[in-house]
Amino acid sequence: MKSKDLQQVVFRKYEDGDSPTKIFRDLNGSLGLAIIKRWRKMIRETGSIQLLKPPGGPRFARTMVSVRSLTKDYPISKSSVHRILREDLKLHAYKMTVEPKITEEPKTKRKKFVNWVGNNFRKEDTMRILFSDEKMFDLDAIYNSQNQRIWVASRDEADEKGGIKMKQKFSQKFMVWLGVCSEGMIPLVIFDQGTMDHARYIQKVLPIAFKYGNKTFGEYWTFQQDGAKPHIHQLTQKWCQDKFPSFIDKDHWPPNSPDLNPLDYCIWDEFAQYLSWEKVISKPTLIDELKRAV
Template sequence: MIDTIGSIDLTYSTGRPRIVRTPGAIEKVKNRADAGGRVSIRKLARDLRISRTSIHRILKKDLKYNAYKKKVQPFLTDAHKAKRKAFANWVRINFRKEKTMRILFSDEKDFDIDGVYNLQSDRVWAPSRAIANEKGGIVEKRKFPQKVMVWLGACSNGISSLVIFEEGTVDHARYIKEMLPVALKYGNKVFDND
């Protein structure tokens, strides 16, 4: 071989020729994957009459594609983006560091008394279902669990006291009646207002 072509590289593959993962099949899979939208390996395999494992190999090995979960994000129009940008510029112009140190950030959260269980990641390893049940494989959950809403404020000087709304629904009147006095008291104490 060195005498004829001057190289020790083979001019052809010595292994079994590819029957399914041909350049044409790879191109078909690439076109379907690049077309946009959701692409199922099973549906591709059925439509192209290629096995699922071959489709998977084409996507992973030949095309170097990875499967990604879709992300959820807020729907923002151009008007929303323009308003946000205008507000950010207004804050930059009108607020100095001293003023930003006096901002109280607050949030509220509903807590379920039963707790939250992720059935996808919370597993019990056991040889049988009966033994798994004995080891805590059953999670009991009420149909209408009791919920508690909690409010908390934070600023550059610390954290406010917790406000817990235990019973009933929290509408704007109750929110103002029970939460606002706590926020005002905390703000006056922290920022030395009389």
């Protein structure tokens, strides 16, 4: 996108009342946050974006595509490029974030959900929601090739010092259910044998959630579950309708909404990092470690 186009976008978003951070996110890093703030200040003071043209030719560092292409096209070292980017241009490198693609239909359902919550829940009611979710765990633990690195002199030395991640072709895995609320967590429900269908979900999970919610909150509280098949089964929905004081049914909870459930949003990741994976050598030891970590 050309500079003139970016100026028009920033100007239009300024008129719409968007904050600098929102504009920065909407542009996906095409323009620095400091530049956006400076342009907004120009608009407030002068009513337009007036940029002074630098003397001489264009600054090649500002017109580059990437560090790799710049070092290839110009007689400049990689370290010099990084120094120009960090010190002269005050830029920072950010990794691309991955988010679920939301089409128009889920967007419409999310808007309906917001309106429904606004009309049916007070602020204090949202603190009495019991959130729930399932997650698969296996013996191969959690591995991130970008973050887990070993600093050594050679690849051979890295391999000797644990630089190889061994992964089983048919790893033992099982599903874990967890419930969380503002008051704490429910003990794990572990499905270590077979899969979870609606019958097992009704038999093993819902009574535990019902007992915990009543003990924690008393007569009035709300149970949440997502759109997994065992959850939206008609018998599951009927059980929830008959037993829970209140629950978010399948017609209200919107799809592709990990930002609405604290388990999806952060707790599962924190939980997985808290496990002592070096102690996990078998299925029973993984189960013991899961129970300890809660």
